[in-house]
Amino acid sequence: MKRHLLSAADLTRDDAELVLSTAAELRDLADRPIKKLPALRGRTVVNLFFEDSTRTRISFEAAAKRLSADVINFAAKGSSVSKGESLKDTALTLEAMGADAVVVRHGASGAPHRLAHSGWVRSSVVNAGDGTHEHPTQALLDAFTLYRHLGVDDRGRFRPGGLEGRRVAIVGDVLHSRVARSNALLLQTLGAEVTLVAPPTLLPVGVETWPVDTSYDIDRVLPGVDAVMMLRVQRERMNGGFFPTPREYSRRYGLDARRMATLQDHTIVMHPGPMVRGMEITADVADSDRSVIVEQVTNGVAVRMAVLYLLLGGNESGA
């Protein structure tokens, strides 16, 4: 693997499957009495969060701690950032503290790239979501969840190439979703076929250059897919009329029990969270047997452990 994880596009198929198979071994750790491995003992991981986050930050923190790394949490609120400190000066501070990895979430697309390639820090940089650009570890944990349901062999073991030809629909606010972009790129790398479903106003400009199909009609797409990924409507990023009313959006693009009944028997329902029940997904769907939304969170810790281990656990120059 490369030294940083900035984009799902950086991952080759071998890289991605290495992360996923490593995560598969690490997931069993959650069932053991001592949930800790010594691989990153003495390493420091800084969680640098300029945007609010619950599950991603906690997930990275749990992952780093289970690998015995020291974790420093940095939230922009209550820090010198609110006094006007720049990204550069914050980065230089972290460098002076000797961080081995910086997990960064930032409202501006490209901030992690800037951090990794400006020479401000020597540490590995992991993108934990930048603006409306990318969220590669979310894509990895979604792929991991897909593998566990669709890509294992008879003995329940991870099967390389297990997503080849599988169909995944990503439905909702694609325009503002970094999860959708990272997922589209990674799933394409892993051989799955992705269809984006959204109203025309919520598809990004240039979507025709993405390796995906697009559709405006959810009811035509649902019966043919192996997994449905619902996206939250990111109203905090919207200043304009993208759809007439929430009620109309919900009726045309929300996943309810009636639509769920048109899915194939093995199809799973995913959501990266946080969900807005009643908007893009109804409560009875979110709580149904098909929903793997809670499992996604569990898988997130294992996948982030795998990423941190593969980035920090060894020494590339020692090869």
Added chain:
Amino acid sequence: MCAQEVPPHQPSEPSQPGHPSQSGQPSQAVGRTVLDERDIARALTRISHEILERNKGGRDLVLLGIPSRGVPLAHRIAERIEAVEGYAVPVGSLDVTMYRDDLRLKPARALMRTDIPADGIDDRVVVLVDDVLFSGRTIRAALDALNDVGRPSAVRLAVLVDRGHRELPIRADFVGKNLPTSLVERVQVRLADTDGVDAVTISEGTGGEAAR
């Protein structure tokens, strides 16, 4: 890495399916065969009896193979114990990658399978099984890994080949064959389960191979 003169765990280096094998292709291995299929079978049968004799039966045993080649060896020993005693003993695998002392000297390695039998290892006699005992560093890592899994009443070590050159105060309780070697020599264990053939060969390592 080339400066390191000893390949502490070279023979048991995992050759994962789907990834290029680091330990060379089996067909390339030209060397003297020191144990053939029947020798290996006899050695494992003797080890199995020694384990039972030493332990006065197999009721509280758990066999844990160290991937990759320790795992099929552990299963073979378990088959023999079952044939003698008439009951199955739990078999599992214990990956020690994250506990290695040279983890930071090399690129991050893929993890192998850890599979602890359902009843755990607490208050049981754990027999670690590996193919080659060399520096002892793999076994040290395995003891650390065991520590995080539970508290066995005792830990024993069974190896197919002991080639000497220990770097830590570790010894095997059950040895298939003591094989005096020089540091530049290369001991390769091949098993039907992973390599298609049962054989232990010894060859003069070329400089590059010995340093790996």
